[in-house]
Amino acid sequence: MATATLQEPILPNAQTLPQNVEAEAAMLGAMMIDNRLADDLIDRLEPDHFFEPVHGRIFAAIKTARSNDMLATPVTLRPMFEQDEGMRELGGPSYLAELTGSGAGLIGARQFAQQIYDLAMLRTLVRVGRGLVEGAMDTSEEVNPRAQIEAAEEELYKVALDGGSESQTKSFLQAAKISLKMAEVALNSGGHISGITTGIESLNTKIGGMHRSDLMILAGRPGMGKTSLATNIAFNAAQRWMRDMEDGIDPDRSLGAKVAFFSLEMSADQLAGRILSEQARINSDVLRSGKISHQEFKQLATTAGELENLPLFIDDTAGLTIGALHTRARRLQRRHNNQLGLIIVDYLQLLTGSAKSSGDGRVQEISEISRGLKNVAKDLNVPVIALSQLSRAVEQREDKRPLLSDLRESGSIEQDADMVMFVYREDYYLNMTQPEIPTASSPPGVGDKHAMWTEHFMRVQGQAELIIAKQRHGSTGKVTLKFEPHITKFSDLAPGEGYGG
Structure with missing residues (x-):
């Protein structure tokens, strides 16, 4: 009878990862031809959404220029790429002008942006999956499978959140x-x-x-x-x-x-x-x-x-x-x-x-x-x-x-x-400062001191202050509460109770 063998999972290499470099180039060209398109698209993507690193850097440069209210064209961006090694491999800064050569991206720029984003999400899923597989193959004593699952959930959540700002934008009516x-x-x-x-x-x-x-x-x-x-x-x-x-x-x-x-x-x-x-x-x-x-x-x-x-x-x-x-x-x-x-x-x-x-x-x-x-x-x-x-x-x-x-x-x-909010109980601290209990042989003044302490303690016993030290949506101040330490319960004071009662 044949025995089953474990097969190593087949994971994609960098060349087979989901990508569309042509769409990236077309969209960047359209953004430099029409800066109104750039203003519309720069908040939908991030530089690391681009598969080609040089394209990511070009996108970042366009974003910086528009944020500073400057034109983003091959001419204005050229100085930023004079020393860029990756750009040299693509023909030097003249590559910026090549991107604007056809203008084909002007019609489908928004669709290209969505595709670039979707492909970036797929690549991230591949990375998370690869990490999950590699972690699951580790059987050393230090491995905590539950912690790995939680880490994977967190990574997947970040993927879901990434780029979600547009969908979360609410109109004033909403x-x-x-x-x-x-x-x-x-x-x-x-x-x-x-x-x-x-x-x-x-x-x-x-x-x-x-x-x-x-x-x-x-x-x-x-x-x-x-x-x-x-x-x-x-x-x-x-x-x-x-x-x-x-x-x-x-x-x-x-x-x-x-x-x-x-x-x-x-x-x-x-x-x-x-x-x-x-x-x-x-x-x-x-x-x-x-x-x-x-x-x-x-x-x-x-x-x-x-x-x-x-x-x-x-x-x-x-x-x-x-x-x-x-x-x-x-x-x-x-x-x-x-x-x-x-x-x-x-x-x-x-x-x-x-x-x-x-x-x-x-x-x-x-x-x-x-x-x-x-x-x-x-x-x-x-x-x-x-x-x-x-x-x-x-x-x-x-x-x-x-x-x-x-x-x-x-x-x-x-x-x-x-x-x-701060919880403060005066009786807790007052209890630590109880003066000497008077006796028949106590010197003058001891009885008065203890009587004053007793009066003060009885007035604050079983009460707590909840101090609102910061409230972004309202006023600060304090609320006086009743506290029953034997059952660890806070509640409202009855009418007439309290420091002023």
Whole structure:
């Protein structure tokens, strides 16, 4: 019986790659004959879309000339190619004049541009396929097939995105319709929210909800409760979506959202435990230690049953790259019929950039990550909340309320963000400065000092400030919230509560 043999895949060489050099030449000639054509075509292509490198450089020169409001003709472009080795092989700068010789490209220039683009996409697909095959043939111990798949998905996505700007251009009418739709959602919600709900009314009123394509940074020092707040918001948005769907509300009119939570620090079960603790109102410490009563367990099980259809999806893979996160988010979006409405990342500094940016230093890597998160928000058209660390400079100040300059490692985080929010709890810091408790033998003044501290502590205990330090679409300021640390829950203050209450 014959045995099967593995055959090496047949991959095209450079000569057999999809190409049409004649179409490239005809289009470039037409662009130099009629600069109005050049103005129409220069934004549709890039120099690396051309198979012939010299043609790519000619296209780049035409693009530069027109960008500077200069004529792009064989005469004006000639000085740029006097020393071009590739041009010499084609006959020297006189080749520019040869391109304009027939004028045949004037009729079909736009069709040629489309063909050049399509062929470039096919060559890119060949390159991605070749890389995929070569990677799959590697069976060394270091190989991670899942990582290879994600890298291939990312490459294919870049191919799909390349050149897509024209198709994404919207007329004013299209943009106005989207704006009116947002205004209608705000009107139907009672006039104060046009985005996804946070589930916290005072915060919704301040920011108008979480808006699509926005990158929102939620930052704070350790112990402030930023993960708790992010978890609360994730639950509130997912629960609102679940209830709206049960009530038969059109998904486009829902203020809730299906939520993807990328937890790079906590495991999925820890995150779910927090949500169950909050909703069942069972002390999270008791839950973790196992000192839970039968009644509390029954209450917990009931809550879990009620939330079994909660559209909250947790990815707790450690060490994700920004590219892998983007790929996984897109995959979730496709799986859920483009209804994924909110992405949360806990936290930004635990993501890694590309190998290239990693070699350029941590600041450059963080810059790539923050830009990447903004791209995720724009690509999937959803709000992205990214938690972030703050520098220790906060602890050195008497007033420990965070500032934008405290964002750790890179100013690009502030630059890329549409909104920056800080969580600040005065009672956390005040608890560390409790003065001596007075006794019968205490010297004069000790009792008064402790009484003043006690009065101050009681006034701020269980309250948190959410400081809106940057808001691209609205005003800055702060919102005072209630915080219950035993169940890690943030909520609105009751009337009369608060610093001024």
